[in-house]
Amino acid sequence: xxxxxxxxxxxxxxxxxxxxxxxxxxxxxxxxxxxxxxxxxxxxxxxxxxxxxxxxxxxxxxxxxxxxxxxxxxxxxxxxxxxxxxxxxxxxxxxxxxxxxxxxxxxxxx
Amino acid sequence: xxxxxxxxxxxxxxxxxxxxxxxxxxxxxxxxxxxxxxxxxxxxxxxxxxxxxxxxxxxxxxxxxxxxxxxxxxxxxxxxxxxxxxxxxxxxxxxxxxxxxxxxxxxxxxxxxx
Numbered sequence: 001x002x003x004x005x006x007x008x009x010x011x012x013x014x015x016x017x018x019x020x021x022x023x024x025x026x027x028x029x030x031x032x033x034x035x036x037x038x039x040x041x042x043x044x045x046x047x048x049x050x051x052x053x054x055x056x057x058x059x060x061x062x063x064x065x066x067x068x069x070x071x072x073x074x075x076x077x078x079x080x081x082x083x084x085x086x087x088x089x090x091x092x093x094x095x096x097x098x099x100x101x102x103x104x105x106x107x108x109x110x
Numbered sequence: 111x112x113x114x115x116x117x118x119x120x121x122x123x124x125x126x127x128x129x130x131x132x133x134x135x136x137x138x139x140x141x142x143x144x145x146x147x148x149x150x151x152x153x154x155x156x157x158x159x160x161x162x163x164x165x166x167x168x169x170x171x172x173x174x175x176x177x178x179x180x181x182x183x184x185x186x187x188x189x190x191x192x193x194x195x196x197x198x199x200x201x202x203x204x205x206x207x208x209x210x211x212x213x214x215x216x217x218x219x220x221x222x223x224x
Contacts (some may be wrong), residue, residue: 034212042218043216043217044215046212052150
């Protein structure tokens with residue numbers, strides 16, 4: 001099982017860069033790493049996905065070291081609207097071993 | 111625009127009753143999923159389907175069933191509701207051949223079993 005471990009909560013201030021690290025020591029060869037964002041009373045929303053090295057899109061970057069036992073979601077210049085729970089997800093096709101981590105509650109302060 | 115909807119949004123039922131939660135997507139996605147979310151547990155996978163007539167058990171499938179008779183719908187049935195099934199339920203769908211492909215989530219159904 002590719003269990004994931006994340007910090008329970010993090011605080012930041014507007015304009016800062018936030019890095020959230022997810023540990024997945026048992027990641028398998030075919031597993032991808034995916035991050036989701038969830039606001040209260042809403043379903044999760046896809047942020048970014050990667051397999052190795054670095055992936056960047058318009059909202060975030062994902063850094064994955066060579067051993068793939070961890071990954072770091074980087075949110076540049078956060079705003080109050082980035083306050084949410086962030087989930088790290090590790091899994092692969094055709095397997096019910098798709099697990100969301102417990103999530104990291106990010107609070108952005110003014 | 112394509113979307114994924116869930117109904118009802120809120121439901122209160124009594125212990126022992128059968129309850130069905132609806133999930134409908136217009137993305138024409140092959141893959142559909144049901145999760146439950148409880149405080150302290152994040153999201154846990156209940157059942158999933160890779161296409162019509164295909165269903166699979168997830169991490170917490172006991173007490174739940176699903177059926178997939180068409181591409182658009184994956185209803186979740188609680189055969190005999192229990193208080194432990196009080197939760198928020200999310201349906202999701204994804205397009206591709208990878209379970210790890212981006213999943214689109216519905217707005218959720220808050221179920222209370224009294």
